[in-house]
Amino acid sequence: MSASSTQRLTAAALDSWKQVLGRIDQILTSSSDEDFEREVAPGRNRVRYLVGHLAAVHDRMFALLGVGERLHPELDAEFLENPDSHAAGSHSAAQLRAIWAEVNAKLTAALEQLTPEQWLDKHTAVSDEDFKKEPHRHRLSVLLSRTNHASFHQGQLRLTR
Amino acid sequence: MSASSTQRLTAAALDSWKQVLGRIDQILTSSSDEDFEREVAPGRNRVRYLVGHLAAVHDRMFALLGVGERLHPELDAEFLENPDSHAAGSHSAAQLRAIWAEVNAKLTAALEQLTPEQWLDKHTAVSDEDFKKEPHRHRLSVLLSRTNHASFHQGQLRLTR
Numbered sequence: 001m002s003a004s005s006t007q008r009l010t011a012a013a014l015d016s017w018k019q020v021l022g023r024i025d026q027i028l029t030s031s032s033d034e035d036f037e038r039e040v041a042p043g044r045n046r047v048r049y050l051v052g053h054l055a056a057v058h059d060r061m062f063a064l065l066g067v068g069e070r071l072h073p074e075l076d077a078e079f080l081e082n083p084d085s086h087a088a089g090s091h092s093a094a095q096l097r098a099i100w101a102e103v104n105a106k107l108t109a110a111l112e113q114l115t116p117e118q119w120l121d122k123h124t125a126v127s128d129e130d131f132k133k134e135p136h137r138h139r140l141s142v143l144l145s146r147t148n149h150a151s152f153h154q155g156q157l158r159l160t161r
Numbered sequence: 162m163s164a165s166s167t168q169r170l171t172a173a174a175l176d177s178w179k180q181v182l183g184r185i186d187q188i189l190t191s192s193s194d195e196d197f198e199r200e201v202a203p204g205r206n207r208v209r210y211l212v213g214h215l216a217a218v219h220d221r222m223f224a225l226l227g228v229g230e231r232l233h234p235e236l237d238a239e240f241l242e243n244p245d246s247h248a249a250g251s252h253s254a255a256q257l258r259a260i261w262a263e264v265n266a267k268l269t270a271a272l273e274q275l276t277p278e279q280w281l282d283k284h285t286a287v288s289d290e291d292f293k294k295e296p297h298r299h300r301l302s303v304l305l306s307r308t309n310h311a312s313f314h315q316g317q318l319r320l321t322r
Contacts, residue, residue, distance in 0.1 A: 008281055009170040012297060016305040041202040041320045120169055136173060144177040147305075148312040155316035159202045 006116035033093035052079035067110035167277035194254035213240035
């Protein structure tokens with residue numbers, strides 16, 4: 001098959017990523033700052049936590065995929081290493097909206113520069129030796145997995161609308 | 162790039178699909194038949210509805226991707242064309258579990274036979290003419306979209322665990 005076939009395949013994966021981000025954007029656009037304090041189900045994560053959580057996970061993709069330095073390492077303690085405290089958070093809804101938009105815009109722009117060869121090359125959390133045994137641990141598998149992760153939480157966010 | 166590169170790309174998409182189905186399987190295995198009557202959030206869809214809904218959507222992929230005849234057209238009225246009635250359903254939890262497993266097993270087996278060329282060929286809901294203008298409307302984009310759809314509802318089902 002031609003180079004254009006591999007390009008069409010990786011472009012489809014990137015389109016799918018952008019589509020899910022766009023749907024979450026829509027949910028957040030139609031949410032008020034007060035809605036950020038709502039729980040997706042009784043006693044479960046608040047909207048604010050899921051936005052911070054997704055931003056932290058996406059921010060870590062810069063290093064994992066070798067496309068740059070992360071922007072907001074300060075998110076991890078509150079949104080990744082600990083569950084939702086259900087107490088006042090350290091970020092306002094406006095701050096979370098801005099971080100969410102910034103991380104995804106810069107990350108997606110960086111991902112759009114990758115060639116099909118780079119998508120099929122190993123991500124940074126796997127050694128050369130392990131990659132020989134597990135050649136599916138490439139950048140594209142990370143993108144597909146993070147797209148599913150974002151969809152998973154989009155389904156929960158949707159319950160607040 | 163070589164044919165093996167395109168094969169690795171489509172294999173990654175199929176792995177991602179199977180991974181999401183496996184996670185839903187895990188949730189359903191750990192759910193009792195009584196859990197099938199639970200709502201994912203107050204007043205929202207019941208587990209039984211989401212299982213029937215996902216089975217119906219996946220069942221329609223046989224024809225959409227041109228890989229066979231659908232198995233359970235009787236699902237559409239209850240699980241696709243109408244919202245959850247929150248009344249007694251026409252299928253028992255055991256029947257829904259069996260349909261879910263059957264549809265996904267047969268569909269995935271059929272999808273595993275497709276070549277990279279076939280993945281990049283148009284799906285059956287697009288005309289030859291439209292495909293020339295919109296070459297991204299191929300089988301792979303359907304698979305990625307349905308994988309995201311399953312993840313979306315997996316996130317909701319997860320709230321009942």
